[in-house]
Amino acid sequence: xxxxxxxxxxxxxxxxxxxxxxxxxxxxxxxxxxxxxxxxxxxxxxxxxxxxxxxxxxxxxxxxxxxxxxxxxxxxxxxxxxxxxxxxxxxxxxxxxxxxxxx
Amino acid sequence: xxxxxxxxxxxxxxxxxxxxxxxxxxxxxxxxxxxxxxxxxxxxxxxxxxxxxxxxxxxxxxxxxxxxxxxxxxxxxxxxxxxxxxxxxxxxxxxxxxxxxxx
Numbered sequence: 001x002x003x004x005x006x007x008x009x010x011x012x013x014x015x016x017x018x019x020x021x022x023x024x025x026x027x028x029x030x031x032x033x034x035x036x037x038x039x040x041x042x043x044x045x046x047x048x049x050x051x052x053x054x055x056x057x058x059x060x061x062x063x064x065x066x067x068x069x070x071x072x073x074x075x076x077x078x079x080x081x082x083x084x085x086x087x088x089x090x091x092x093x094x095x096x097x098x099x100x101x102x103x
Numbered sequence: 104x105x106x107x108x109x110x111x112x113x114x115x116x117x118x119x120x121x122x123x124x125x126x127x128x129x130x131x132x133x134x135x136x137x138x139x140x141x142x143x144x145x146x147x148x149x150x151x152x153x154x155x156x157x158x159x160x161x162x163x164x165x166x167x168x169x170x171x172x173x174x175x176x177x178x179x180x181x182x183x184x185x186x187x188x189x190x191x192x193x194x195x196x197x198x199x200x201x202x203x204x205x206x
Contacts, residue, residue: 038192060192067189071182078181079174086170089141089163 001068003030004057007043008065011054031055038064104171106133107160110146111168114157134158141167 006016017027035041042061046054109119120130138144145164149157160168
């Protein structure tokens with residue numbers, strides 16, 4: 001999903017991959033896999049032309065991204081109270097010993 | 104959480120481990136780790152006595168289990184519509200090629 005957001009921003013699979021420290025090959029393979037997972041493609045790429053090609057999300061890709069980000073928000077909201085409870089009952093010594101997670 | 108449910112049913116860490124094809128050592132280590140993650144223990148074990156010891160969930164352990172199972176249900180409910188949408192848009196050829204997941 002992050003790769004899709006970068007493709008939307010940059011209009012290019014290779015630039016999107018670079019933004020995530022990913023090789024063009026890996027980014028391309030991920031997008032190819034995603035394009036085959038659904039009945040419609042998620043990303044369309046244009047070869048050649050004035051700007052030397054480029055890539056863009058299809059309307060289906062936009063909907064997929066919107067849904068995924070929405071699911072993340074729904075899940076967070078659904079378990080917010082439980083996560084607070086877990087945090088409140090956590091052993092502070094153990095919490096300090098673990099690596100920090102990104103927020 | 105599954106191990107906790109088996110401990111509640113069997114009253115024994117080793118029997119709970121066996122029910123999950125897990126060595127006693129591994130089951131014991133998992134429970135020990137869980138017991139240290141929170142301010143209160145999740146499982147209490149009694150050594151010796153008439154029945155040769157045994158293990159039971161503490162009230163905190165019961166609450167933890169209840170919360171986790173509740174979170175699973177909340178998450179499922181929160182994204183049910185999106186999962187249906189994903190399933191409806193999935194490439195049937197790809198879906199058939201993948202291993203079946205447990206329901």
